[in-house]
Amino acid sequence: MAVSAPSSRPARPSAPSLAARARALRPVERLCHITGLLLVVSGLVHLLVLAVDGGPWDGPVSWRKPITFGLSFGLTLTALTWVTSYLRVPDRRRAALLAVLAADCVVEVGGITLQAWRRVPSHLNMETPFDTAVSMTLAVGGGVLVVLLTVFAVASFRHRPAGPAGMPLALRSGFAVLLVALASGAAMIARGVVLTRTGHQQAAYHSTAPLKPLHGVSLHAVLVLPALALLLSRTSWEERTRRRVVAAAVVCYALAVAGAGVWAAVRL
Secondary structure: OOOOOOOOOOOOOOOOOHHHHHHHOOHHHHHHHHHHHHHHHHHHHHHHHHHHHOOOOOOOOOOHHHHHHHHHHHHHHHHHHHHHHHOOOOHHHHHHHHHHHHHHHHHHHHHHHHHHHOOOOOOOOOOOHHHHHHHHHHHHHHHHHHHHHHHHHHHHHHOOOOOOOOHHHHHHHHHHHHHHHHHHHHHHHHHHHHHHHOOOHHHHHHOOHHHHHHHHHHHOHHHHHHHHHHHHHOOOOOHHHHHHHHHHHHHHHHHHHHHHHHHHHHHO
16 A cells, blocks of 8 residues: 655644634733724614614714724724734833723714714814813824824834734835824814814814815725735745735825825815
8 A cells, every 4th residue: 555755845833713812912902902892893883873863974963973983993993903013112112002092092982972972063063162172182182193103103114013024014004104194184183173263163064074085095004904914924925926915005005095185185
């Protein structure tokens, strides 16, 4: 009887199970992932509320805001908790930054959700002292978000991130595009505040519309591009091929952001 020769190709190491990965998480990472999941669930719950209650999708008073902000902040928090593990940031500093980020995300989504249930605008609303307090809290929270994400972005460029082939490019590109999202968000708030302070309240609510596509498209590059690099690492493709695929995805994403920017410039 012929005996088959053993294969000379080394076996690929099996990926750790989800349970093993969960046990390996640091406490702050577990907290952030749970918080991100709850924010996503909040967005989905309000999607059901919209289906039952109805109402417009657009406008300053809409169930759209707790839906989109819950989903976006939840996904962003989860993504940043994951991708920052590839950055060369001291553990204590990263834990502190992530804890503040999680709290900031809860405050932002909580304020927006509160105002949605009160049937009043959340941002740029100075109609009453309470509305002004909520609006200013959201604005300050946005400023905190800019500082935190800028720190992570600088860290990604200061030292080469770890990870499989294509991950350093994916991370640096994702954070660079995320800065575009932060800049467009700050521009929306600035335009609205100027109009509000000059007595054009309704115009302020609608002034942010041209920049919303740019803000939305650029917000999630830090999740999409690293996720692609991670998925490619599970294939048998050569590292050179994987790097090229990630580079092509970065170019495509940059073109999408540029297109949204041109559309915003035309509409402004």
